[in-house]
Amino acid sequence: MSNRTMSAEHRQFFSVWRVNARSQTLSKEPVPAAWQPLGGRALLARILVDDVATTCDPLGPHNKLIFAPGLLVGHTLSSCDRISIGAKSPLTGGAKESNAGGRTGMQIALLGMKALIIEGQPDEPGWWALHLSASGARFDRADELAGLGVYAAAPPLLEKYGEKVAIALIGPGGEMKLAGAGIQNLDKDKVPSRIAARGGLGAVMGSKGLKAIVFDGSGGEKPPLTDADGFKQARKAYTKALMGHPQTAIYKEYGTAAIARMAHAFGALPTRNFSQGQFEGLEAISAETLRQTLLDGSDKGCETSHACMAGCTIQSSNIYVSIDGDTKVSPLEYETIGLMGSNLAIDALDDIARLNYEVNDLGLDTIEIGAALGVAAEAGLMAFGDAKRALELVQEIRQGTPLGRVLGNGAAVTGPVLGVTRVPVVKGQALSAYDPRAIKGTGVTYATSPQGADHTCGLTIRAKVDHLSPEGQVALSRGAQYAMAGYDSLGACIFAGFGFGADPQVVPALLNSRYGWAVDEGFLRQLGKESVQLEREFNRRAGFTAADDRLPEWMTQEPLPPHNAVFDVPEAEMDSIFEE
Amino acid sequence: MSNRTMSAEHRQFFSVWRVNARSQTLSKEPVPAAWQPLGGRALLARILVDDVATTCDPLGPHNKLIFAPGLLVGHTLSSCDRISIGAKSPLTGGAKESNAGGRTGMQIALLGMKALIIEGQPDEPGWWALHLSASGARFDRADELAGLGVYAAAPPLLEKYGEKVAIALIGPGGEMKLAGAGIQNLDKDKVPSRIAARGGLGAVMGSKGLKAIVFDGSGGEKPPLTDADGFKQARKAYTKALMGHPQTAIYKEYGTAAIARMAHAFGALPTRNFSQGQFEGLEAISAETLRQTLLDGSDKGCETSHACMAGCTIQSSNIYVSIDGDTKVSPLEYETIGLMGSNLAIDALDDIARLNYEVNDLGLDTIEIGAALGVAAEAGLMAFGDAKRALELVQEIRQGTPLGRVLGNGAAVTGPVLGVTRVPVVKGQALSAYDPRAIKGTGVTYATSPQGADHTCGLTIRAKVDHLSPEGQVALSRGAQYAMAGYDSLGACIFAGFGFGADPQVVPALLNSRYGWAVDEGFLRQLGKESVQLEREFNRRAGFTAADDRLPEWMTQEPLPPHNAVFDVPEAEMDSIFEE
DSSP: OOOOOOOHHHHHHOEEEEEETTTTEEEEEOOOGGGTTOOHHHHHHHHHHHHSOTTSOTTSTTOOEEEEEOTTTTSOOTTOOOEEEEEEOTTTSSEEEEEEOSSHHHHHHHTTEEEEEEEOOOSSOOOEEEEEETTEEEEEEOGGGTTOOHHHHHHHHHHHHOTTOEEEEOOHHHHTTOTTBOEEEEOTTSOEEEEEOTTSHHHHHHHTTEEEEEEEOTTOOOOOOTTHHHHHHHHHHHHHHHHHSHHHHHHHHHGGGGHHHHHHHTTOOOBTTTTBSOOTTHHHHSHHHHHHHHHHTGGGTOEEEEOSSTTOSSOBEEEEEOTTSOOEESOOOHHHIIIIIGGGTOOOHHHHHHHHHHHHHTTBOHHHHHHHHHHHHHTTSSOTTOHHHHHHHHHHHHHTOHHHHHHHTOHHHHHHHHTOOOOOEETTEEOOSSOTTTSHHHHHHHHHOTTOSOGGGOOOTTSSSOTTSOTTHHHHHHHHHHHHHHHHHHTOOTTHHHHHHHOTTHHHHHHHHHHOOOOOTTHHHHHHHHHHHHHHHHHHHHTOOGGGSOOOGGGGTSOBTTTTBOOOOOHHHHHTGGGO | OOOOOOOHHHHHHOEEEEEETTTTEEEEEOOOGGGTTOOHHHHHHHHHHHHSOTTSOTTSTTOOEEEEEOTTTTSOOTTOOOEEEEEEOTTTSSEEEEEEOSSHHHHHHHTTEEEEEEEOOOSSOOOEEEEEETTEEEEEEOGGGTTOOHHHHHHHHHHHHOTTOEEEEOOHHHHTTOTTBOEEEEOTTSOEEEEEOTTSHHHHHHHTTEEEEEEOOTTOOOOOOTTHHHHHHHHHHHHHHHHHSHHHHHHHHHGGGGHHHHHHHTTOOOBTTTTBSOOTTHHHHSHHHHHHHHHHTGGGTOEEEEOSSTTOSSOBEEEEEOTTSOOEESOOOHHHHHHHTGGGTOOOHHHHHHHHHHHHHHTBOHHHHHHHHHHHHHTTSSOTTOHHHHHHHHHHHHHTOHHHHHHHTOHHHHHHHHTOOOOOEETTEEOOSSOTTTSHHHHHHHHHOTTOSOGGGOOOTTSSSOTTSOTTHHHHHHHHHHHHHHHHHHTOOTTHHHHHHHOTTHHHHHHHHHHOOOOOTTHHHHHHHHHHHHHHHHHHHHTOOGGGSOOOGGGGTSOBTTTTBOOOOOHHHHHTGGGO
């Protein structure tokens, strides 16, 4: 691999911002050589290995909350300004990266942050807003925001700090240090809806006494381009490749909800706590119904297509407003429809949107909470299909009742507490909306990803293979995992991959012109592999073994209708997945 | 080591009873050669390694609930008829052995069981009593006992099956599959108070649909003695050594409660969720106060000294009856006094006894529940010292409320759910009543024992060392761990160790005369070492690493008053503990 250190110009521009939440101090440090070639997820993994005590308590003073923009962030390349956030996960106990769109990535880049590392925790309880700008770091009291959902907390923050800032903030879930809590980020329209959802990062932020982090990049510049002309050419090629891909149009028109019918067709749509792979209420929650509902509701503010960040051409997001106009949520996505719809046997988009809204507002992960509710339904705490009761259970979380705290800590806690053994988790993290018995490559990803179960770590549903056969799934998952980790390290949305795939020269061209590197077509996979290996090294030191790289035992035994498939990819094959 | 297979006579007498809880069938099998030299804890460990899928769900159909009498069980040797019960632990996820006095060991021996292995689980919900006798196994419906505490469930069982049977049974805790649930056993007076408490074995029994297991050894014989005269001599020597030891008299007079003052003196008495090592209310919960209370209450049925099993000469148990006469509990022991007294800042024996009674009745581990209540107090759910509120919280467990289920799952679940990081657990299991910062050898045991934190795996408080110094603690713990595991493999009470220690010829003489072996003085340590190594092998396959052999991080950082000690035994030293 080519030399990927930073040029003098980049070294000048970028620094590592280290903030101590106890002493409330900031130090800006030069970017260490080993961190220079990395960004986003890969950089987080490197920092975790280099800088975080692997066996620390995730909610204790030795964990660190880290923000790292991907390598392409800062130039409004379509879908390439995502921010990666990471820490040792309170949910999995391992390395965690979760990324989000919205404004945060761009403002961080304007501030010249290669990474923001937040250390320590206050001695006293209380809530703070951390303001970061060219003037440095300032801790402002934010106790008046305590207990507020993110929708209510964002406007006063915007009023105080200006309408153009980026804000990463937590809801009551993160304040309660629930392992299902994520970190919400403002989208381009100032709505706190872009959540780094998975793995409990909101709890880590809560453990550091931070209700909000404000990134004010005003007066800042975009990161330097070593070869500005080359970058312009590369950008053009990328946009062309992306726009030319047929999937781009589908996502623009239908959003991720288009996957519901596909998953149902494969018998992989999680239904009734992962006990069935098809849902009789599919039509009511399908992309077609969603699209028609959005079109019909355009006068109320519905939008079928919506960009979460400036410059995005895919615009897979949407804005959903309920019939009564009370609920406005953006985006209403497939994973939420799967976990809070079919998985709970709820077949009305308005109900799903309401659940989505409440869980967003609490700053929680809809996948984790949907899975926890499925387990609760199995335990008899709600009837499958009873949306009103599901909403009551979500309100228990808001009230911080013991039951609410159980649910808010996710499915892995909810199962044992309620005496349920059919719990859909790997490494403590809930499965997303693809039953792994029917999409076995994604099952391999769930099992072996150092992140815990997560479709964004290597979804295989689009591959032209027999998804029910155990054969070839390990290799398929490996490729997908390296690719996804590569995107996550660039700051690219998964859907940017359509463009990267259509023209393999795009990624090297963008990086080489920006950084003065000479990487080739193989670089994306190499970067992804590097990420995964660093995360595995962190996990190994934290105590993970092959025994953690397993789907829940019951999924290897309980047949999934309609195909009556069990998960049967050989364990030995999974154990050598990352040897290539 | 000498050949330790069984003689023909012993092979004839003993068999392995394998019961399937799904098909409700029994098969009796010859004892495999590798199992013949072992008993109790060592045999459990061997069976777990040989016979149980290490990565199985502890509450799923592939876990096995195993009963194995120790090598000396069956001849009413003083304190040597204990039963070891084991499985993969729902609390720790690792190998678990928990042993108890009472009647079970003897009846199992009379039935000629080398081990009882209960496999599978019923397809349908419902409760059963498994009746084991010379006629074989019978499953009787026991739904009418569902929800009953053990004190209410035992009498109808005795009425139905006869007054002389042994019964192992679970309370509502085990029925709810709570990870803090143990298995209660009848004592010699037919009271279900001898609990195999630790590690959630009651939940495993509950997962197999068994409310009770009845052992009817009537018509059975004591196990064969290869050299009856030699055994008689050895028994005499043992009894003499035991009775001559000064500690025996102390335990007879004061029971285990005598340790409270010692722990306080060392600054190791868990107080207010392990935040202090001395308790201002010590006098009220001391052994002297207990003894006086028992003497004063003799007309109500109090007894200062009481045997849990026939033939015991130590009689460290007691019978405690509260002032109002409402509560009768046996025994009131130090661990309960520590965890439910000082750890909750409760300074009245009547209150502690009431909590003890309720938790016994629920079939739960008082250590685990005491620790969980300490965490709940830290979270603000009860004030320290508020016994009435503590009792209400225990009633939540009985009612099966979400909060109750959280507490019943132990401290490791309670902490994250309630947002508390000062959680006193290792491998998910609560620390017993010795703060490891002040008794560091026991801290090494907590950290490194394959069983999770457990003083009965290697208590070091009696060693004449500087307990605050990190030096020499690893070797001290190693010796204690091997010795304790040895006792647990013989079926011997820890206090039998006074006799074994006083005359090292006793153990070889007893075993050699019983089995026709030729083991020497080093055997006990060897047997203990074998147990620990087998358990570690099981754990290794289940995914445990050195990262699991650690005290909670906060105990290495938060100084414990009055000595302001932290736990500072070097990790590298702990990691090589079992290499000798």
